[in-house]
Amino acid sequence: MEATLRGHAHKYGKNVDTDVIIPGKYCNIIDQAELGKHALEGLDPQYTSRMQAGDIIVAETNFGCGSSREVAPIAIKASGTSAVIAKSFARIFYRNALNIGLPIFESAEAVDGIESGDEIELEPATGIVRNITRATQYRAAEFPPFMRSLIDAGGLVPYVEKRLSDSASS
Amino acid sequence: MGMTLTEKILARHCGLERVEPGQIVNAKVDLVLANELSAAVAIGVMRKIQGATRVFDATKIALVADHFVPAKDAQSASLAKLMKEFAAEQEIEHFFDVGRGGIEHVVLPEEGLVAPGELIVGGDSHTCTYGAFGAFATGMGSTDIAAAFVLGEVWLKVPASIKLIYTGAPGPMVYAKDIMLRTVGELGIDGATYRALEYHGTTVDELSITGRITMANMAIEAGAKNGIFRADEKTIAYVKERTDRPFVVERADPDATYERVVSIDVGALEPQIACPHTPDNVHPISEVAGDDLPVDQVFIGSCTNGYIDDLRVVAKILEGKRIAPNLRVIVNPGSQKVWMQAAQEGILTTLAAAGCAVNTPGCGACFGGHMGTLGDGERAISTTNRNYVGRMGSPKAEIYLASPATCAASAVTGRITDPRVLEYAPMSSASPTSS
Ligand code: SF4
Numbered sequence: 001m002e003a004t005l006r007g008h009a010h011k012y013g014k015n016v017d018t019d020v021i022i023p024g025k026y027c028n029i030i031d032q033a034e035l036g037k038h039a040l041e042g043l044d045p046q047y048t049s050r051m052q053a054g055d056i057i058v059a060e061t062n063f064g065c066g067s068s069r070e071v072a073p074i075a076i077k078a079s080g081t082s083a084v085i086a087k088s089f090a091r092i093f094y095r096n097a098l099n100i101g102l103p104i105f106e107s108a109e110a111v112d113g114i115e116s117g118d119e120i121e122l123e124p125a126t127g128i129v130r131n132i133t134r135a136t137q138y139r140a141a142e143f144p145p146f147m148r149s150l151i152d153a154g155g156l157v158p159y160v161e162k163r164l165s166d167s168a169s170s
Numbered sequence: 171m172g173m174t175l176t177e178k179i180l181a182r183h184c185g186l187e188r189v190e191p192g193q194i195v196n197a198k199v200d201l202v203l204a205n206e207l208s209a210a211v212a213i214g215v216m217r218k219i220q221g222a223t224r225v226f227d228a229t230k231i232a233l234v235a236d237h238f239v240p241a242k243d244a245q246s247a248s249l250a251k252l253m254k255e256f257a258a259e260q261e262i263e264h265f266f267d268v269g270r271g272g273i274e275h276v277v278l279p280e281e282g283l284v285a286p287g288e289l290i291v292g293g294d295s296h297t298c299t300y301g302a303f304g305a306f307a308t309g310m311g312s313t314d315i316a317a318a319f320v321l322g323e324v325w326l327k328v329p330a331s332i333k334l335i336y337t338g339a340p341g342p343m344v345y346a347k348d349i350m351l352r353t354v355g356e357l358g359i360d361g362a363t364y365r366a367l368e369y370h371g372t373t374v375d376e377l378s379i380t381g382r383i384t385m386a387n388m389a390i391e392a393g394a395k396n397g398i399f400r401a402d403e404k405t406i407a408y409v410k411e412r413t414d415r416p417f418v419v420e421r422a423d424p425d426a427t428y429e430r431v432v433s434i435d436v437g438a439l440e441p442q443i444a445c446p447h448t449p450d451n452v453h454p455i456s457e458v459a460g461d462d463l464p465v466d467q468v469f470i471g472s473c474t475n476g477y478i479d480d481l482r483v484v485a486k487i488l489e490g491k492r493i494a495p496n497l498r499v500i501v502n503p504g505s506q507k508v509w510m511q512a513a514q515e516g517i518l519t520t521l522a523a524a525g526c527a528v529n530t531p532g533c534g535a536c537f538g539g540h541m542g543t544l545g546d547g548e549r550a551i552s553t554t555n556r557n558y559v560g561r562m563g564s565p566k567a568e569i570y571l572a573s574p575a576t577c578a579a580s581a582v583t584g585r586i587t588d589p590r591v592l593e594y595a596p597m598s599s600a601s602p603t604s605s
Contacts, residue, residue: 015359015448019558020565024537027207028238028246030214044561062360065393066558067537068295070211070311090393091364092295096311146194146325157219160317164221 005103005122006081007054007116009121014060017045018072018093027069036069036078053080056122058114060086062094073097083122085129087111098147099156105129110138173422174331175398176366179306181421183289191330191429199230200288200305202318205274206235208293211312213256225260226322232264232274232283233257239268239532242540248414259579272505272531275299275387275473280507282412283313283463291318296473296555298394301367301386302379303409304401304419309390329366329395330429332357336371338437343589345483346381347573349373349434350388351442355452356432363393365429368422373436374399379408380477387474388555389451441589443551444571447559455576459498459588461491463570466548468499468581469562470574472536475553476504478511480574485517487578487592488524489547494584499526500542502534526581538563551580 020042022035029035038048038056055128057076063086064072073096076084083103103124107137110129114120127140143151159162173181173188181189183197203210216222225231233253241247250267257265264283271277275296278284284303290297293315310324317325318499334353351552367389374382382399389397399405401419409417441455468475470484481503493499501521503509509531512518518528536541536554543563550562550569557569570586579589 017556017558019537019556019561023560023565024539025543025563027537027539028243028249030210042558042565062363062393065359065363066295066556068208068293068297068309068311070208070313073311088360088363090360091395092309092311095314099311099313119324144194144327155318156217157311160222161220163321164219168221169363 005056005124007056007082007120007164008106009056009058009116009118010047010051011114011116012043012057012059015062015065015137016059017066017068018064018069020068021064022069022073022075022099023140024104027071029071032074032078035075036080039075039079039081048079051079051081054068054082055080056120057081057084058111060085061088065090068092070096073102085110099157105140107140109128110140115136155165159161172425174366174426174428175304175368175400175420175422176306176331177328177426178397178422179287179289180326182418182420189328189523190452191328193324193555195328196323196325197289198323199291199318201230201234201236201283201290202315203232203274203278203290203292203294203297204315205249205294206253207237208312208315209233209253212293212316212319212599213252215313218241219316219320222320225262228261229263230322231262231319232278233262233278234266234271234274234277235268236271236273237533237537238539239248240530268492268530270506270531272503272508273473273476273533276504276508277477279303279383280505282409283411285413285415286416287417291315291324296387297392298389298396299383299387299473301389301398302382303405304399306396306398308396317334327364329364329367331366332362332473333428333431334367334369335431335433336369336373336436337433338373338435340373340436341440343441343575344439344573345573346377346384348439348442349436350385351444351452352434352439354388354391354450355442356434357392357450359391359448359450360393362389365394365398367392367394369397369399375402378479379404380479381467383473383477388449391555393459441573441576443576443586444557446557446568446570449556449571455588462514463549463586464584465497465551465580465586466505467542467544467550468497468543468577469550469552469554470499470577471502471504471534472522472554473504474555475574476502476508478508480506480553481512481517483574484578485520487575487589488526489520491524491582493525493581497584498580499581500529500535501526502529505602536564537561539561551586553577584585
């Protein structure tokens with residue numbers, strides 16, 4: 001997730017829960033592209049038709065609260081959304097997003113400074129958020145070292161593979 | 171410096187003398203749970219992990235089909251089938267298909283798969299329910315569950331703990347659900363994010379096992395990682411009846427550090443209700459019942475309130491009565507065992523005679539999957555745990571959350587109703603202070 005991400009912002013409020021990110025009735029869908037068509041449907045049914053690949057979801061506090069459904073970050077990623085910036089994330093969503101490789105950024109100043117439609121550029125490696133439209137720049141919180149090492153390893157799956165091969169050779 | 175109950179359990183499961191909030195640890199798990207939705211994704215992830223062919227320990231995995239059972243369509247059937255085949259391939263004995271199990275969180279304790287001091291992770295956010303038994307239990311997504319299937323370990327950030335102290339005896343028609351709704355209302359839906367809730371006080375010491383289950387279940391509604399009770403004689407007796415597996419009862423140290431302490435005077439509470447569209451929008455019932463709000467559906471069930479004690483309360487209120495005209499009442503007993511017990515006690519007949527539709531055990535309407543989905547503009551009162559927009563179907567529906575007693579009273583009148591106004595003599599076995 002190191003390449004620069006670029007897209008337009010779609011801004012939402014606080015406590016965007018997993019039931020509105022992907023309603024329960026779609027939770028039996030495995031096909032990621034199909035899930036992507038319903039991203040944010042409970043909150044903003046027009047989201048997937050309005051957004052363009054690379055666009056960025058911006059939200060207030062506690063994004064992704066509620067159920068542990070991993071299809072929530074999967075649907076957002078599959079919709080073509082490149083990242084989510086929020087003031088804070090619910091903990092299960094936070095883990096799930098990193099595990100499946102949906103870039104997420106925590107930054108109150110970025111959320112306050114960005115309006116829907118603004119053009120945004122994100123540097124995952126440094127956490128720098130540039131608002132091209134308003135010519136301002138913000139900084140997202142750094143990931144704790146353990147999370148950073150998981151991200152650098154490419155997510156949880158390669159991490160588990162390494163653990164397995166380490167224990168097989170010991 | 172002492173440790174909280176959560177810190178004690180985590181320290182023992184990662185082989186450390188002590189752990190501190192914020193520390194990241196690798197902890198061994200005693201049980202990994204998944205349902206047909208989270209398992210289907212987790213199995214797919216496990217297949218992608220190179221070198222992973224077997225689960226770490228087939229006796230420490232539980233798979234429960236509950237979200238879309240009996241399968242609502244071919245798609246759901248194929249997820250359940252995938253899980254069933256995985257159970258056979260991996261020789262996982264704790265596999266519960268429809269007709270043998272029920273809602274995962276109701277089934278696991280019944281089957282003796284949860285004991286004090288254990289560390290349990292599940293591919294469902296309400297895995298926190300097992301904190302009722304003095305276990306550390308938390309929900310995760312499917313990739314984490316796949317990793318736990320394979321490694322028998324999970325990485326965790328040690329949460330700081332919030333101490334909740336409950337005092338006073340519950341008044342008439344005040345149940346564990348009311349106490350927990352008030353708690354979520356006090357904390358807010360992100361008030362305990364990344365935190366552990368530790369339940370204390372004379373009120374919860376007196377509470378039944380199912381009452382504690384209701385309260386631990388809704389820890390996630392305040393954003394908490396887990397919610398935990400001290401295991402006492404009641405807990406130990408319940409668990410020993412169901413398993414002879416040895417377990418270690420941990421205690422919080424008297425000098426443990428809590429991030430904050432919240433005290434709730436239960437004696438001063440009236441029945442509570444969460445109004446649309448968040449579980450922390452909690453009000454005393456008297457503030458809401460006065461608005462004369464007609465309801466289209468009453469739902470009784472879920473891992474919060476689908477237990478025999480809950481059905482007894484509902485049956486007592488509906489006995490000899492008919493539900494209001496123009497109203498649907500849907501009842502999903504939490505498990506096959508609860509269903510059978512309710513059948514033996516005549517509860518299912520009482521409910522059916524009153525006009526309720528009694529379903530087979532499972533999640534049913536709780537998450538808008540099937541068997542009671544709400545339409546546009548409908549209003550429901552439900553014993554479940556979440557009332558987010560669209561949770562039970564249409565995003566244009568309204569969901570109120572309340573206790574089984576408040577839901578049953580509303581079933582009689584067809585409007586959101588204060589259960590204290592109904593003529594009803596509480597049974598001692600159903601009161602929240604009995605065992
Ligand atoms: S009953 Fe509801 S809250 Fe409980 S596991 Fe099922 S869907 Fe989730």
